[in-house]
Amino acid sequence: MSLIAGDQTPETPHGHGHGHYASASSKDKEQSVQKHSVHTLVFRSLKRTHDMFLSDQGNLPPVNDKAEKIMKAVKAKDQYGPVMGIVERQKLEIAQGGDPLMITGAPQVSDPAAGDSQALALISNTKSLATIGGIGINDATKAPTSIVSQAKKIATMPKPKWHPPWKLHRVLSGHLGWVRCVTVEPGNEWFATGSADRVIKIWDLASGKLKLSLTGHVSTVRGLVVSARHPYLFSCGEDRTVKCWDLEQNKVIRSYHGHLSAVYGISLHPTIDVIVTVGRDSVGRVWDMRTKANIITLSGHTNTVASVLTQAAEPQVITGSHDSTIRLWDLSTGKSMATLTNHKKSIRALAMHPDLYMFASASTDNIKQWKCPKGEFIQNLTGHNAIVNALAVNQDGVLVSGADNGSLHFWDWRTGYNFQRIQTQVQPGSMDSEAGIFSMTYDLSGTRLITTEADKTIKIYREDDEATEESHPIDWKPDILKRRRF
Structure with missing residues (x-):
């Protein structure tokens, strides 16, 4: 008697028809055991690391507040020197009753309607120049060309020497x-x-x-x-x-x-x-x-x-x-x-x-x-x-x-x-x-x-x-x- 393709369920001798499923379940068990062992090893490693650093925690030197304050001040001056200079200058101008947006040496804006936007654009440009050169605002407005040429020099390659063909x-x-x-x-x-x-x-x-x-x-x-x-x-x-x-x-x-x-x-x-x-x-x-x-x-x-x-x-x-x-x-x-x-x-x-x-x-x-x-x-x-x-x-x-x-x-x-x-x-x-x-x-x-x-x-x-x-x-x-x- 012929069997229809797709519905064939071959019989295995001695009643071992479910051997395939048994082997699959044993593989799953092995994989779960391996995963468990890996997780255990990772946990142990993390615990060892934690314990090691925890034991050293008491040996660290005490924090010196004065030294920390000096270090932060030096770092601030080094990285934000130009910006701090601008802020101090603006505070001074406000105290003297001046307009903080108007910078010494900057040209006056004739059109009052477009005054705010032009002044802000001028300040942002001058700030960027001051940041590039690492100098104050007044210096930047006096000599912007030297700063631009310096930035250009950094960005471009040296010109090659001419060689005859x-x-x-x-x-x-x-x-x-x-x-x-x-x-x-x-x-x-x-x-x-x-x-x-x-x-x-x-x-x-x-x-x-x-x-x-x-x-x-x-x-x-x-x-x-x-x-x-x-x-x-x-x-x-x-x-x-x-x-x-x-x-x-x-x-x-x-x-x-x-x-x-x-x-x-x-x-x-x-x-x-x-x-x-x-x-x-x-x-x-x-x-x-x-x-x-x-x-x-x-x-x-x-x-x-x-x-x-x-x-x-x-x-x-x-x-x-x-x-x-x-x-x-x-x-x-x-x-x-x-x-x-x-x-x-x-x-x-x-x-x-x-x-x-x-x-x-x-x-x-x-x-x-x-x-x-x-x-x-x-x-x-x-x-x-x-x-x-x-x-x-x-x-x-x-x-x-x-x-x-x-x-x-x-x-x-x-x-x-x-x-x-x-x-x-x-x-x-x-x-x-x-x-x-x-x-x-x-x-x-x-x-x-x-x-x-x-x-x-x-x-x-x-x-x-x-x-x-x-x-x-x-x-x-x-x-x-x-x-x-x-």
Whole structure:
């Protein structure tokens, strides 16, 4: 016999048809027990807190009425000084038989019908000026312009310095893969580039001619740095190795082994004979240049460490990671002095200002400026809506950022004003998707910018000598929201 759908009441063997309801009621009992236990715990906690403070109540010092009165008087004078001055003056004028609404130095109102409203408006305006300046009414009526200009000065941003625009000067080709890194030697005569074709090439800076090719890496070269005190070039790559090249013999004289994965960044300490490398194994490694020993391992990041900076002052090592944090390291102890967590996405680039005690960091959300040694946040530079791979800053205060979509943004360091945007052009035969900038650096004079790109070229930019402040004016609109905190 068929049963109608919806009216089926299946029978369970051995008379256990109400098992479901039994289990539901047991669950309800468990939940009520849990709720009761939670309420009990909360009550006990509150009682403990109450008892603890109650026991301390008798130990509090007695209230000194005289001290309280002095404190209130000081606070009133500090916060309500201008208002109290107005009240006292009005009381004095009333006592002398004058009109409290008419203020000394205020113009007389000719129309009696509109007199009250105009006088009240005048008083309210003068009061607000007096409150802004923190001075008396008579002073405010005498010099309102200085107060207004002072308030204006507080509200607006400083005007940015004029910088000449930059233009493409030269394109160099020779690599057979993405050009991933660049460095300029301390004499400012040549620069070196590393590529995905595993070759390091050395170029003449003045003429742009290829001088030398160095082979030795077995995978992409990701970082290069030249020593100012030794004839050495240091390189690192995705083959997990760090190499020291003798530029007098043009060959590898030391290899530093210890990284467990690809090495993405390298920096040379300016005063101590150590190099710092970072990579996909989430650590920074400090190497003794001569003995090849891994003397310190900077561990603390939880994801790939993509960039590293070193300087002689504290913090001597700064690292930026894909875990969205920047860490400032104490090199003597090998521990993190501070962790900056303001960024929301991966940090791929860091840049140290050559003169100021500051650095910048770049992420997809925005570029941030920081003050050493504690990593105090200064300001955001917003508007570069792409993955920023590279940063560079020169002595003139021009910060440049390059992204994986080929966009170059030039910023005034002090004010964060974005005064120029350039879109890089791929070389003929390349796809538009190859318009990516991987690294960049200024030469030592700060007048030439070298970028390495995904279309296998190196581009050199220079300032436009013919540009003037009249031909390229600053299109600047003051905006108080520029310095928002995060």
